Amino acid sequence: MVSQYPAVYAQWQRNPEAFWAKAAEAIDWIKPWDRVFDPEAGVYGRWFAGAECNTCFNALDRHVAGGRADQPALIYDSAITGTGRTYTYAELKREVVALASVLRHNGVGKGDRVIIYMPMVPEAAIAMLACARLGAVHSVVFGGFAARELATRIDDCAPKLIISASCGLEPGRTIAYKPLLDGAIEMAHHRVERCVVLQRPQLGCELIPGRDLDYADAVAREIAAGANVDCVAVAATDPLYVLYTSGTTGQPKGVVRDNGGHMVMLHWTMANEYGVRPGEVFWAASDVGWVVGHSYIVYAPLLAGCTTVLFEGKPIGTPDAGTFWRVIAEHGVVALFTAPTAFRAIKGQDPSGSFIGKYDLSGFRTLFLAGERADPATLDWAEAKLGVPVVDHWWQTETGAPISHNPAGLGLLPVKHGSPGVPMPGYDVRVLDDAGHEVPRGTLGNVVLKLPLPPGALPTLWNADERFRQAYLAEFPGYYKTADAGIVDNDGYLFIMARTDDIINVAGHRLSTGGMEEVVAEHPDVAECAVIGIADAMKGQVPCGFVVLNAGVSRDGHEIEQEVVALVRDRIGPVAAFKTVLTIKRLPKTRSGKILRGTMQKIADREEWKMPATIDDPAILEEITLALHERGLGV
Ligand code: COA
């Protein structure tokens, strides 16, 4: 099929407002918009100003009423416990209504924030939808973050209530969530009055009388009482959720997502970009704590009337490298979306792809990869072994949906390995030099997006318009800075090469090395430190810390290194995958005192590097090289 992409993109370019107004016809509105786009509202304008809607209604109620009541809406597949459960649209709605009723009885209403700190259980999605039903604003915190990260988020979004669980399950390890939850509440300045806690059979927890409610009991009571909670009308521009993502400091950025534009964009992408039709099964193998989980485990598939898979497990080790193929075959998945790291893990354990042949994958159509750079070797392997198109696409927490893609629904364009495709409607992607001038095609530069951003992209940061302006809009006036460096080639394909800030990508997880440095510097024996991301065969990148100890410290350096590792795990969480610390005598710096992190990273990754002209003392780079070699790194 000849791709309709050029015609559709041109249609958007000709009249963006007409384009999104047409896309918005797929959504049920309580009140239509006054203006498709109001350029005067918000920081750079707002979409569907004046409209009223409810996201939960569009994700559940209208499907139940429209003939999908008995269709599976959500399939929970827990490879780690060997259990599962399928919820039809009617059953999912019933659970959501019951939890919404619990929340309402506990004072949660429109605009109130609710933090969801949960493992990959269906109740996490139910909690998100229950908030949406009430017009409350959820903020999901990934389970791999430690108590302090949770406390930071509690203080920033000031939740009325927290929904959590007794434990999470990692291969070979049960993580007690309750001590983390209690610890975070203790640490936070904002007072949390109420928690709803799901007791899991693998590890229960003590509930604090007067503060904690048992999830199952509370929901069962509402169901027995025949609770009904109607969907609350919210403005299209009201926030649906706040999702924190790494910034350049330890203070995460609260990315705000609205209701109306988000629905319009996600619904459009399901059909046109992912090529998935209502009633089909879509699986995003991510976590609800990340944006991929928000957009493509929960909201987009349900808005589009598809069946979504919520998977608790890992691509390898739960129990083997064939798990993904089992899930696809067992549940009739037509499209899988995951991070390349998952495929590197599978390929590492099963290079010949021997598990693939054991399952019937005849219904499987497309593999979508995003979250980090997809290396061509992994793409080639996946394509050869699975025999389906493998589509790399690029986006960010901030955009909530793809910026560039190879749109399967509009008809695939020729695939260029190494490129996450072409700009999607809504995105006018430009590449600028540091002075803000557009560079010729094929030249590396700062990838920016011409304002306004499309429906569904962040309108601002939570309670921080000025930080939003400074972080994203100030450097290149008229554009949103993606903080990715890349190239647009002569055919209009994008190539995303690296971040221009200190964000690193570890197993598809976005982490701030600046945030890690803040923690490392807290160690009493550390005088100075630097954290860089170094190449890793499976995770893409892993952090590596360099510490200079205070003068006079006579303790064993190895012991201190271990303490620093433990400190980062304790403060940020295991997800940081911070396991390597090297003690060095001094850090390489420019004459003006800037640490030469880029050069250190090139040495560690065995890339070509040039002696920076401004370096204070070139001998220090020799010392760094030696320290890396002693650990078997950079050789
Ligand atoms: N709760 C608690 N701890 C968690 C956690 C959670 N929800 N998720 C991860 N962790 C822990 C892990 O147990 C691990 O701990 P360890 O240091 O004790 O081993 C650490 O955090 C790092 O986790 P992870 O980066 O997931 O590494 P891994 O070695 O356990 O697994 C992969 C590696 C590639 C298999 C895994 O990252 C994966 O499946 N990735 C898929 C891609 C993905 O989900 N991307 C998200 C965006 S699309």
Ligand code: AMP
């Ligand atoms: P996150 O906000 O966690 O989704 O991370 C977004 C960042 O991940 C982007 O700014 C990129 O640096 C990186 N990223 C996501 N998808 C891709 C991709 N397909 N290719 C290259 N980098 C990607």
